[in-house]
Amino acid sequence: MLDQLQALQATALDEVRAAVDVAALDVVQSAFLGKKGQVQQVLRTIGKLDPKERGPVGRAANEAKQAIEAALEARKAELLAAADANLAETEWVDATLPPPAGSRASGRGGSIHPITALVRDMEDVFLSMGFETLDGPWVEDDHHNFGALNIPPDHPARDMQDTYWLTDGNLLRTHTSPVQVRAMETRKPPIRAVCLGRIFRNEELDATHENTFHQCEGFFVDRDVSVGHMIYVLESLLHEIIGPDVKVRLRPSYFPFVEPGFEMDVTFRGDWMELLGCGMVHPYVLEAGGIDPNEYSGFAFGMGIDRLVMVRHGVEDIRHLMSGDLRFMSQFTGGLEG
Ligand code: DAH
DSSP states (O other), X not given: OHHHHHHHHHHHHHHXXXXXXXXXXXXXXXXXXXXXXXXXXXXXXXXXXXXXXXXXXHHHHHHHHHHHHHHHHHHHHHHHHHHHHTHHHHSOOOTTXXXXXXXXXXXXXXXXXXXXXXXXXXXXXXXXXXXXXXXXXXXXXXXXXXXXXTOOTTOGGGSTTTXXXXXXXXXXXXXXXXXXXXXXXXXXXXXXXXXXXXXXXXXXXXXXXXXXXXXXXXXXXXXXXXXXXXXXXXXXXHHHHTOTTOOEEEEEEOOTTEEEEEEEEEEETTEEEEEEEEEEEOHHHHHXXXXXXXXXXXXXXXXXXXXXXXXXXXXXXXXXXXXXXXXXXXXXXXXXXX
8 A cells, every 4th residue: 555655656746747837737636636536545445444554554645645735836836937937938929010811800900099090080180271280298397387378376277186296396287288388489470280189187087087188279370360260260170070060159268378268069969068168369378478469369279089089989988098998999990091
């Protein structure tokens, strides 16, 4: 009996050493240590032995069991370490390869994010109307995000609740409006520009609030620019983006950087939906940008892009948009041509 146990242990240890992966180790483990395993079978026969032999055989069986367990553990650690070391060899992906044929239809070949798709569509419309597209920094200073836009120090937009302040006194831009100021600083009228980009607000997150979202800012500064020009540009945009039947209306509203200021509503599912803020650029803002308000006037507007995407695709929770979840993303296939 003791010899049999010794032979059994030797075989088990050989098999452990020969196992090439964790799955193979599991097979060895159940063959020797499982409920119906070989060690267990020996232990079951102990009762039939001469009482004098029971002690030594029981001890030997337990020792064999422990030796096999220890060998299994050691080999497992070895295999896992080797797999880790191989990761760079086995898990790499060549992101420059074209997707395999048919992969787009299956949703596995990558696609344009619905925000990017809408941004590109909107930029196309603006470019066709003679606007240029501009970028601005995500990390802004107080002057460009607030001061030059006529937002007084006690304005709620500066509230600690809404703004991500950085330790150096700068902030993450809370809107795309600072790009207006930067454009005026570096250009002379006529200026026709849009900025579609990411903005940040310290929001309580829920289905309609994100802390990272996107805005479209537009502005037009020249001689004799009027509210009529503004309505024409916005209507043209919305007809292209939403559809030719969409109707718009203006309501008086207040934004520190425009005078007069308005909100524009669009028809949506038989009702009016508030869509954007707009107005005539406040003389103070023109001046802060180095432009003479007696000579020039301008209009400006700003709108959220994420809500438009939600309306366009029937997305019910804004948090899906930035989740990076492939189950969400793979619904938007076929947009690679953008
Ligand atoms: N910056 C405003 C916001 O974040 C949106 C806005 C309103 C922009 C009116 C404008 C404007 O240019 O004229 O809510």
